[in-house]
Amino acid sequence: MSSVPKPPPFDRADPLGLDDLLEPEDLAVRDTVRAWAGDRVLPHIAEWYERGELPGIRELAKELGALGALGMSLKGYGCAGAGAVQYGLACLELEAADSGIRSLVSVQGSLAMYAIHRFGSEEQKQRWLPGMAAGEIIGCFGLTEPDHGSDPSAMRTHARRDGGDWVLTGRKMWITNGSVAGVAVVWAMTDDGIRGFLVPAGAPGFTAPEIKHKWSLRASVTSELVLDEVRLPADAVLPDAVGLRGPLSCLSHARYGIVWGSMGAARASFEAALDYARTREQFGKPIGGFQLTQAKLADMAVELHKGILLAHHLGRRMDAGRLRPEQISFGKLNNVREAIEICRTARTVLGANGISLEYPVMRHATNLESVLTYEGTVEMHQLVLGKALTGLDAFR
Structure with missing residues (x-):
């Protein structure tokens, strides 16, 4: 008769033995991100939260880029091309430190970079994604408006054609990374439906004042985006995104x-x-x-x-x-x-x-x-x- 293997000791940190589901590469990603968060975030996060600031966000972004955490599940253009489980484990470890840190990474990679990667032209991808993957360029994602959150189809931000250009007018609200972003992915209503536009920081008429007096996500940069007749060239529109899809x-x-x-x-x-x-x-x-x-x-x-x-x-x-x-x-x-x-x-x-x-x-x-x-x-x-x-x- 074959002997029944003895189960391992009970692990209060992993009572179901879920680590058995992970590959060595998964564990390596998890442990690397956990170590970074323990070294760079946990010693300071209470102070940052109490002050309502995320100081050194640009340096943190570059460090996260060096870890491969920005646009982590995307392929090419300097992105890590990691699996979904590995990206999820990174999100878990980052939010175990603070939700604001995970939001920085999520908005950068899963919203701004993902939009460019999936819907952008090759020229747009080459221009923005390598710098964003490295954390040298921070991105934000403008969809929610002061009066329209759950119903984005009713957005008031609009873009009109003017010769070969686009002209954007409107406001976006509760935008993570907005005040420090080098590029904003802004969704606007056009005659052809909802389209996405890449708005670089410093474009005339574009401002991103930071939102203060928050009692949640205090260690995170949250902003309003104001677009006052912002003129963009024709190639600022994401060519493969039309409608809410x-x-x-x-x-x-x-x-x-x-x-x-x-x-x-x-x-x-x-x-x-x-x-x-x-x-x-x-x-x-x-x-x-x-x-x-x-x-x-x-x-x-x-x-x-x-x-x-x-x-x-x-x-x-x-x-x-x-x-x-x-x-x-x-x-x-x-x-x-x-x-x-x-x-x-x-x-x-x-x-x-x-x-x-x-x-x-x-x-x-x-x-x-x-x-x-x-x-x-x-x-x-x-x-x-x-x-x-x-x-x-x-x-x-």
């Missing part, structure tokens, strides 16, 4: 990163609660020895690792070319919602210390309030799934 496909790519990233914020909060519960003493013993605290920790661990398993499954489907937008909505809806609940539960384990920036929990919780609604609110993803399940459109 263009910006929505970019959003799907970015939402995939959020499926992973939200679990990074959840993991950091869970780990803080677990460490605290094993050392904080009340009534003569660590609070982790009480049944109610253990119930909280068990529930958090279950949802955290279910979410990581879901993200991994979606990543493998993306690598196989089988991932649908509805499945990305499934992942974002579940994982961000559960991540917020994990953060809130972790806060109760830490008690009053949970609101202190000495611990990461409240910072992650407030960041996730933005992640919950950007790139598709809860309601929009519920309706995406509802339509897919019933075959009936309830958006209008």
Whole structure:
């Protein structure tokens, strides 16, 4: 009779043994990004968050470019050409440090670079993508407007022909990286439908004032884009994007990163609660020895690792070319919602210390309030799934 192999010891950091699903190359990417975030972000992030700044963003972008984290899943033009799971693991590790850092990378690669890579001309790709992959040029993505978020088809920003040029007028709101971007991908209504335009920084009539007084994503550059009769040459338009298909496909790519990233914020909060519960003493013993605290920790661990398993499954489907937008909505809806609940539960384990920036929990919780609604609110993803399940459109 053959002997039954003995299972490995229980690993509180990986209770389901999910690392067994990863290839050595996947683990190398994860560990490299984790080490960078631990060295360059974690020692400073509480101060940055409290000040409401992301100092040295241009240097950070260049370092992320050197890691291959910008446009990570794109091929050619200096991009790493990594798999979807590897990109997801990078997002998880970056957001475990802070959602603002993951947003910097996500907007750069999954929105701005992805739009140029998928819909741009060869000349546009050669002009912008190598510098963006290296972090020498920062990009932003202008879709949301002051009065139009979930319904981009009603956007007021418009572009009109004037001889051989395009002239853009309008405003975009809540734009990550806007004030430091060297190029903005701006979506505008034209006589032919919605088109994407590449607007370089410094173009006459184009300004990007930074938005202040945020209580979420404080360690992130968030801006308004103002376009006042901005004149662009004919070759500024993305030639292969007409209609909402263009910006929505970019959003799907970015939402995939959020499926992973939200679990990074959840993991950091869970780990803080677990460490605290094993050392904080009340009534003569660590609070982790009480049944109610253990119930909280068990529930958090279950949802955290279910979410990581879901993200991994979606990543493998993306690598196989089988991932649908509805499945990305499934992942974002579940994982961000559960991540917020994990953060809130972790806060109760830490008690009053949970609101202190000495611990990461409240910072992650407030960041996730933005992640919950950007790139598709809860309601929009519920309706995406509802339509897919019933075959009936309830958006209008």
